[in-house]
Structures are given as C-alpha cells and as structure tokens.
Amino acid sequence: MSQTAIPLEFERYLQNQISVGDAPDMNEMIFAHIPGLDPSQSINRGNGLPDISLWVHQQDIDQVGKLGENALAYSVVIPGTVAEFTFNAIYLRDKNVPSSCGMAVHKAEETKENGMASTKSLVQAYDGAAKIAGITVDASTWQIDYQARLKGIEEDHRLACLDNYGHTAFVDGFDVSQQADPKYKVTPGVVYVGGLRGVLTCEVLQIITTKPNGLYVDVVRQGTALSMWENKVTIAVSETELTDYVDGNGDQHYVAKLAGVNADGSVVDWRIKGGLAEHEAGSDPHEQYLKKTQKASEQEAVSGAVDNKFSTPKTVKAFVKQFGFGGYLNDVSRLQGSLNDMTDSGLYALQSSECSDLPPSEHYGFNLLVMARASTYITQLAFPISYPLDVFYIRNMIVGEWQEWDLIISEKHLLTRLYQGDSSETGWRIEPDGHIEMWGKLSNLNVGGDSTFQVTFPTAFPSKVLEAGWGLISNNTGKNITCYVNDVTNNGMNLVSDKDQGETHYAGGFWFARGY
Structure with a gap:
C-alpha cells in the first residue's frame, strides 16, 4: 500500500511562480529512505522534502x-x-527552488539493483495542471496509456448494459410531483441511460417558471487519473427536447426524458420503465424461448395427441419409457402379429408369444422393436430380453424383400456380425452370462489308429475359445479309444481319436466349444 499527497509547500510555490509570470517546473525526482516509515499512514501535507541526509x-x-x-x-x-x-519515498521538486516540493509518495521499501534499469513515473493532479504548466504533449506519446485500457473496459460494460436495458430504463424512483408553484420535486432513484447507471441519492427541487416545459435526466461519466470515476446525474429543464451530446471538454452525456410539465402545471410521466421487476411483469419477457403453452405435456408426449408442440428432455423420457427405456413396458403398447407387416418407423414393445417372423432364436424372447424407414429401405432392430443393448438382431427390407436376420454383438465397441446356423444338430447360442456355446454332430466315422477330423465352427468366436472337446456316439469294440482336440482357433479345430488297433466304423460323434 502507498500514500500520495501534494504538500502545502507546492501551493506557495505555484502562487509565486504565477505571480512572476513563470510556469511551475517540476524538473527533478528525489528518492529517499526514511527509517520507520509506515506507508499505510496518510502523508502530512505540512511536510515538504525530507532531510538531505535521507x-x-x-x-x-x-x-x-x-x-x-x-x-x-x-x-x-x-x-x-x-x-x-x-x-x-519519492518526491518531485523544482531544483532551482530548493524548498519546493510538488509531490510526495510514501511506499513499501524497494531496491534498485545493480545492472538493472528502472522506470518510475509520478502523476501530479490539480485543476488546470496542463494549462498552468504549459504542457501540451500527451503522455501517451511516450508512456503506456493505462487509461485507454480502463476506458475500453468501461465502454464494454456500458455497451453490455445498453444491450440489456436499452437506451433508457428507469429502475426505481425519479417520481416527479408538483410542490408549491413553481417548485417540482424529483425523488431519489436509479436509472440506466445510454448504458450508464445513474443514481440520484437525494431529492431535487426544480424551479420551473415557464410552462409548458420538460424535465430530463442527464448522465455523464467523469473523473481524473487519480480519482474514482463515477456517473454524475443532473436534472435538466428545457422547453425543447434534449438528446445525447458531447460537452466542451469532450465528455459524452446521455439524456433521458423524465417528465413533462403542462401549461396548467400538471405533470406528465415520460419515464420508460425497465429493470428486473418491469422485465418479469411483461407478458412475454423472453421472446427467444418457448412459452409453456408451446411445450407438450408428458401425457401429450406419450399419447401423441398433438403435433404442434415441442418436446423437452422430460417429455422425451416419458415417451421412450413406455418402450422399455428407463422403465417397464406399457402393456397397451405391445405389438402383435407378423413383424413382416411392420413398415412404419417408431419404437414398438412386443412379446415373442404374440408375434411371428422374429429372429431365429429359441433361447430368449424379445421386448423391443425399432423401426427406421427411408423410402423403400426399411430397417428392423430386435432387442432380446434380459440382455444388454449392445447385442441385438437386425434385418433390412430392400425393394420389398426382407433380408435374413443378422446378430450384432459389440466387442470392445467393434460390431461383429455373426451368422445364425439353421441345423438342429449343429448350431450356437449366447448364454445369459454373455459366453457363446457351439456344438455339432459328425456321422459315419471310420476310426483307426490316429484319426483326425477337421471341424469348422458355424460362426467364428469374436475373441477366444475357452474350452472344447468331442466324443464318439457308440463303441462296441471293447477297445480303448482316446478323443481329444488340437489346433483350436476361433474358426475351427481338429478332432483327434487315438485307438490302440484296427479300424472301426462308428455311427458318428458329437463336439462342443465354448468361448466369447
């Protein structure tokens, strides 16, 4: 924290300079170290330069x-x-006038180090400083102008308020009433004019002798390089309409109509109301958003009774819930009959016992059918009961012809298409725990010594075979026969029999494999 002050000595110096026709000349900066200095304490303006020893x-x-x-x-x-x-501590002085002191700064200790250049600037402010000192060069020609950046930030804020409130918005107060003629009272209040927030903190009594006339609110933002800037509010009287203007100092004023005074002295309210309360009281405060009456209710979304309203996430959830997403199936929505006859897009709940032309599976039923149609191209997706949605059956109708059902299994986000075999003795299925089981039958086998029979699985295992085996259907020879498998891959394996002697004919054998 630091403190700044213009000592009283400068006022005496300034008067002397002006009296002899000279301008003030602060031509030297002095740096001092004052032991025990507390920079949080205000500077005594009665003090000038410190002792030269400091x-x-x-x-x-x-x-x-x-x-x-x-x-x-x-x-x-x-x-x-x-x-x-x-x-x-830092001081300004005119070195040609030893006792002069134009400015004093008390600050925290700082060290200018060896080999390091340092720039220090002091801003001295008093009324008419530039004119009195005869300085015409703007500091922006040689210094970083932080005022420009600050003014840019303030202008952004003003424009944001202008976007929200418009040119004029009386938020509170500024009531005008006639007192004893010719006095008119304006109550304290808050108003946004041209994006500037103006606050009238005290009542204003305005004398109006000429009627008809008008009252206006004039707001301007003013301050100095060292002061806090503020929006200054003035109540102006004019027989002619006032508008925004720039004054002789280049300051922008924003003007709003407040009230009119008729010839008989009565008051006409010219205020344009604004602010949150006025905004909320509007019939349609947010035109960019849908009105409540434009949104479908849950009942309307489920029944589909209206077609001129919009859905929300809540009503969409209610719609799909009846089809098994996020809830239980609604019995009245169940589909009956042949899936071949279903050609309309949508979601359908179904029971396997009530429908035909389902995917060729005896191991589980189905509870959801999804239909998607584009011209003559139709797609059906059937989701099994009690199984994740990344396992489903799919088929397409192309130019009036339904294709075969395919099973889609997601394996680490990779869709693997599996063909469903149609042999009752050779086939496969997905178990409830997600594993895949395959089996098959071989007929009329001649087994003798070491015999090998090659088997191709009805569909490839997506990842890995965990276990496999096989055995003969009958053995009437009384001889020892060992059956095992080798060269197992995801696509098939070899069935091997090891018989101690001779060749024997067998009716056949069974094999199985399990994996995922």
Whole structure:
C-alpha cells in the first residue's frame, strides 16, 4: 500500500511562480529512505522534502506529459549503471527552488539493483495542471496509456448494459410531483441511460417558471487519473427536447426524458420503465424461448395427441419409457402379429408369444422393436430380453424383400456380425452370462489308429475359445479309444481319436466349444 499527497509547500510555490509570470517546473525526482516509515499512514501535507541526509538518489525528469487537462505525468529512467539503493519515498521538486516540493509518495521499501534499469513515473493532479504548466504533449506519446485500457473496459460494460436495458430504463424512483408553484420535486432513484447507471441519492427541487416545459435526466461519466470515476446525474429543464451530446471538454452525456410539465402545471410521466421487476411483469419477457403453452405435456408426449408442440428432455423420457427405456413396458403398447407387416418407423414393445417372423432364436424372447424407414429401405432392430443393448438382431427390407436376420454383438465397441446356423444338430447360442456355446454332430466315422477330423465352427468366436472337446456316439469294440482336440482357433479345430488297433466304423460323434 502507498500514500500520495501534494504538500502545502507546492501551493506557495505555484502562487509565486504565477505571480512572476513563470510556469511551475517540476524538473527533478528525489528518492529517499526514511527509517520507520509506515506507508499505510496518510502523508502530512505540512511536510515538504525530507532531510538531505535521507536522500539516496536524485535525477532530472526525463519525460513529462499531460493526462487530460488536470493531471501531469513525470517519468525518469534510472540507468543500470547507477549503484544499488533502497528507497521508500519519492518526491518531485523544482531544483532551482530548493524548498519546493510538488509531490510526495510514501511506499513499501524497494531496491534498485545493480545492472538493472528502472522506470518510475509520478502523476501530479490539480485543476488546470496542463494549462498552468504549459504542457501540451500527451503522455501517451511516450508512456503506456493505462487509461485507454480502463476506458475500453468501461465502454464494454456500458455497451453490455445498453444491450440489456436499452437506451433508457428507469429502475426505481425519479417520481416527479408538483410542490408549491413553481417548485417540482424529483425523488431519489436509479436509472440506466445510454448504458450508464445513474443514481440520484437525494431529492431535487426544480424551479420551473415557464410552462409548458420538460424535465430530463442527464448522465455523464467523469473523473481524473487519480480519482474514482463515477456517473454524475443532473436534472435538466428545457422547453425543447434534449438528446445525447458531447460537452466542451469532450465528455459524452446521455439524456433521458423524465417528465413533462403542462401549461396548467400538471405533470406528465415520460419515464420508460425497465429493470428486473418491469422485465418479469411483461407478458412475454423472453421472446427467444418457448412459452409453456408451446411445450407438450408428458401425457401429450406419450399419447401423441398433438403435433404442434415441442418436446423437452422430460417429455422425451416419458415417451421412450413406455418402450422399455428407463422403465417397464406399457402393456397397451405391445405389438402383435407378423413383424413382416411392420413398415412404419417408431419404437414398438412386443412379446415373442404374440408375434411371428422374429429372429431365429429359441433361447430368449424379445421386448423391443425399432423401426427406421427411408423410402423403400426399411430397417428392423430386435432387442432380446434380459440382455444388454449392445447385442441385438437386425434385418433390412430392400425393394420389398426382407433380408435374413443378422446378430450384432459389440466387442470392445467393434460390431461383429455373426451368422445364425439353421441345423438342429449343429448350431450356437449366447448364454445369459454373455459366453457363446457351439456344438455339432459328425456321422459315419471310420476310426483307426490316429484319426483326425477337421471341424469348422458355424460362426467364428469374436475373441477366444475357452474350452472344447468331442466324443464318439457308440463303441462296441471293447477297445480303448482316446478323443481329444488340437489346433483350436476361433474358426475351427481338429478332432483327434487315438485307438490302440484296427479300424472301426462308428455311427458318428458329437463336439462342443465354448468361448466369447
């Protein structure tokens, strides 16, 4: 934290300079180290420069420029060749007037290190500073102009308020009433004019002798380089309509109509109301959003009774819930009859016992049918009961002809298409735990010595075979026969028999394999 002040000594110096026809000349910056200095305490304006024994560095001013009409910026660049020093106070003075002190700054300790260049700037502000000192050069020609950035931020904020409130929005107060003629009272209030938020903190009594007439609110943002900027509110009276304008100092004023005063002294309210309360009271405060009456209710979404309303996530959930997503199936929505006759897009609940032309599976029923249609191309998806949605059957109708059902299994997000065999003695199925079981029969086998029979699985295992085996249907020889498998892959395996002697004819054998 730091403190700044213009000492009383500067006022005496300034008066003397003006009296002899000279301009003030702050031409030197002094750095001092004051033991025990508390930078949080205000500076005593009665003090001037500290004792010379406390000075640690002094240097002529390198640049001076104006920041508006009421502030001057003084800067020095301390070369890296200057020896190290520590300071906690900075002063401006006219070195030609030893006792002069134009500005004092108390701050936390800072060290200018060896080999390091440093730039220091002080801004001295008083009414008419630039004109009195004869400074015409703008500081922006040689300094970073932080005012430009701050003004840019303020302008962005003003434009945001302008977008939200429009040019004029009286939020509260500013009631105008006639008092004892010719006085009119304006109550305190809040208003947005041109994007600036104006606050009238006290009642205003306005004298109006000429009628008819008008009252206006004038808002302007003003401040100095060292002060807090604020929006200043003025109540203006004019017989002619007032509008936004720029004054002689270049400040932008924004004007709003407040009230009219008729010839008989009565008051006409000209205020344009705004703010949150006025916004919420509007019949349609958010035109960009759907009205409640434009949104379908849950009952309307489920029944499909209306076609001119919009869905919300809640009504979509209610719609799909009746088909088994996120809830139980609705009995009245069940599909009956042949799936071959279903050609309309949509979601259908079904029971295997009530429908025909289902996928060729004896191991589980189905509870959901999804239909999608594009011209003559139709797709059906049937989802098994008690099984994840990444396992389902699919078939297409192309130019009036239904194709065969295919089973789709998602294996690590990869869709693997499996063909369903149609032999009762050779086939496969998906078990409830997700594993795949396959089996088959071989007929009329001649087994003798080491015999090998090659088997191709009815469909490939997507990942891996876990177990496999086989055996002969009958053995009437009384001889020992060993049956085992080898060369097992995802596509098939070899069935091997090991008989101790001779060749024997067998009716056949069975094999099985299990994996995923």
